[in-house]
Amino acid sequence: MINERVGYFPGHVNVGLVIGEKGAILIDSGLDTQTAKKLKKGLDAIAQPLCAIIQTHAHADHFGGNSYLLGCWPEAQVYAPPLEEAIIRYPILEPIYLNMGAEPPADLRNKFLLAPSSRVDHLLPPEGDIEIAGVPFTILSLPGHSWQQAGIVCDDICFAADSYLGEEILEKHKLPFLVDAHETIASLEKLLASRYKGYVPGHGPFTTSSQEAVSKNIDLHRKIYREIEDLLREESTLEEALARLCERLHITIENASSFVLFRTAFMGYLVGLLRQERVVYRFVQNRWLWRKNENLVQDGAEGEER
Template identity: 75%
Template sequence: MSTHTPVMVTERVGYFPGHVNIGLVVGNTGAILIDSGLDTQTAKKIKKGLDAITQPLTAIVQTHAHADHFGGNAYLLDCWPEAKVYAPPLEEAVIRNPILEPIYLNLGAEPLDDLRNKFLLAQPSRVDDLLPLEGDVEIDGITLTILSLPGHSWQQAGIVCDDICFAADSYLGEELLAKHKLPYLVDAGKTLDSLDRLLASSYSGYLPGHGVFATAVHDVLEKNKEWHLRIYDTIEEILQVEHTLEEALAQLCERVGIAVETVSSYVLFRSAFMGYLIGLHREGRIGYRLSQNRWLWHASVRDQVAPPLDEER
């Protein structure tokens, strides 16, 4: 449930909880937001929260370019036109040109009308400065440390301030893993690398883009790793028999209990599935070939049988 009032975890660092958590850092002259949420409705609540603590908006730092993380920019920047927007380089292109999100989900073709909804197509936003992929950046007198956490998106950034890590969508709570079943990502291998990076860290607190703030996240990070690895194993088992991407995706959805009911859901699952194939292919566990005008995928070792994904987990 979203709220107008920020939850403060240090004297100057907090967050607005909601379906998408929005980070807050109080700078020298105003508030720095970490992402802005889905839409104008969310942004209006954030404005009320900032007004309540008498902090004007001085900056928005984008973790990545998915519509639910920058959809509030347009309203907030209209309210505070002097605020600066920061984003990683590749993510910046989508934030300025949000039509790119439904375009890439539609395999590069002109997007269907069904893909032009607020969950996939935010209002465009300017970006004033590019974030480094790694290292420190000073915004409104506050030093923020940028962590490279790719996988869910190409150049997803984690943001650290006062030893609190805003981890974006690098991991999900266990309940959300069970809900989504096939988490969205663009590269499963890099997603696993980012989880390992967080597992090696020891910050005082962690806030995911979707989930709850916690001071200890080892267990949930391990559960995320296990979830991705089990999807790997299940895909590899499915590909003991050669399939097209669509055939293999349909089998995976059936195994984990996914019933795709909208075009938006389908293209998200398809992109995520391709992200898992990329990770498996990089490890040499699967291969592909073209035959009879079809792109076919197969397990590299055909006689091994991996344990199936337990859909009740």
């Protein structure tokens, strides 16, 4: 436990724990039934029934344990952000959007991309205060990694979801998953300006200050921006550019799941660059071609192009 009421179950995905008036409130539920069984064992050990699950966002590794846990405690209430809620109720939407809207093949229907369906009983507010099981929470809007990802704050401890990755995890990912790099960096800057007593990321250790880790995340995203701009000095299709970026970052894609995740992330960076007019595109001979916008002026103070 971090304090008398707030703690977390560490793991590949950290699961937050808050002790409420009528039992335990979990923040996310991990990847699968195996993880959920460990959570149940942990709750049984502290004699706390599950009374609520707060979902930060709708990726399979964050709500895959819901089905088992709700089977054990059917009275528990589930809270999730709008839009994320739809995917939690209809998990097939995750492999569908990763497959660009087409029917996902079997290789995209694994537990990392397709969790069991879960009901959602309540929508979280976009931002602001909410009371759950007698406990006050503050909801932070932290989009970018997912469309309406929420950070959850209780007793001045911030559960930051996947808005940032712990430093060791960040080094392994090389090209972090996101849907909008512009929003990702904005969410990181919001966290950088915050001063909570503690931070628990979805992946990585608890810290009393997230500034170093958050700054490293921002630096990596900006580095990837620069790498993409550099390789797009030569006009390319999205997949040609992705292949060249993976070569630069020493990434080897060996399966369909990795490919669709990296492709979505790469498109998320392109969207961010496009919003800043740092890249442009056109259509030639039925090909969607992207290139760096050479007409922008370099800002010498920050090294960013406007």
